[in-house]
Amino acid sequence: MRFVPKTETEIQAERDAALGVWPKGVYDFEIVHAEDKISAKGNEMIELSIHVFNADGVHKTVRDFLLESMAHKLRHAAEACGLLADYERGTIVAEKMIGKTGRCRLDIEKDKAGQFPDKNRIMDYEKPRVALGARSAPPPVRQPAPAGDIDDEIPF
Numbered sequence: 001m002r003f004v005p006k007t008e009t010e011i012q013a014e015r016d017a018a019l020g021v022w023p024k025g026v027y028d029f030e031i032v033h034a035e036d037k038i039s040a041k042g043n044e045m046i047e048l049s050i051h052v053f054n055a056d057g058v059h060k061t062v063r064d065f066l067l068e069s070m071a072h073k074l075r076h077a078a079e080a081c082g083l084l085a086d087y088e089r090g091t092i093v094a095e096k097m098i099g100k101t102g103r104c105r106l107d108i109e110k111d112k113a114g115q116f117p118d119k120n121r122i123m124d125y126e127k128p129r130v131a132l133g134a135r136s137a138p139p140p141v142r143q144p145a146p147a148g149d150i151d152d153e154i155p156f
Contacts, residue, residue: 025105030053032098034095036093050064064122066092075087080125104125104126108121
């Protein structure tokens, strides 16, 4: 077996990056598990397990819950996952979210009682970006060259 040896400090830094609290910001994500459930209050919800990736490609798993009562987050999650049409029909099946990727806004949740360490939570989902080179309007129509005597010679 070949591997790159690491110092104890490097190992701890990688562990902290994966398990510790990450700064607030926008991160890439991938939904690795999604399940339709009923909340403690008896409402339909989707429970998600999400891999959130930092700039170094290290991921951590964050759980999230989508409920009708958090309409902005539910709609934005559907939009980020390419399921806006399902959202607009009023039905999203959790299974369709598995494997979807996008960007999310991560925040830090502090335990008010002080019994548990701080943890990251997903505040919202970002709208998908338009791909580079993509246009929302058709390209401009080229006008024909004016009629008449045109000098085609290009001096080099």
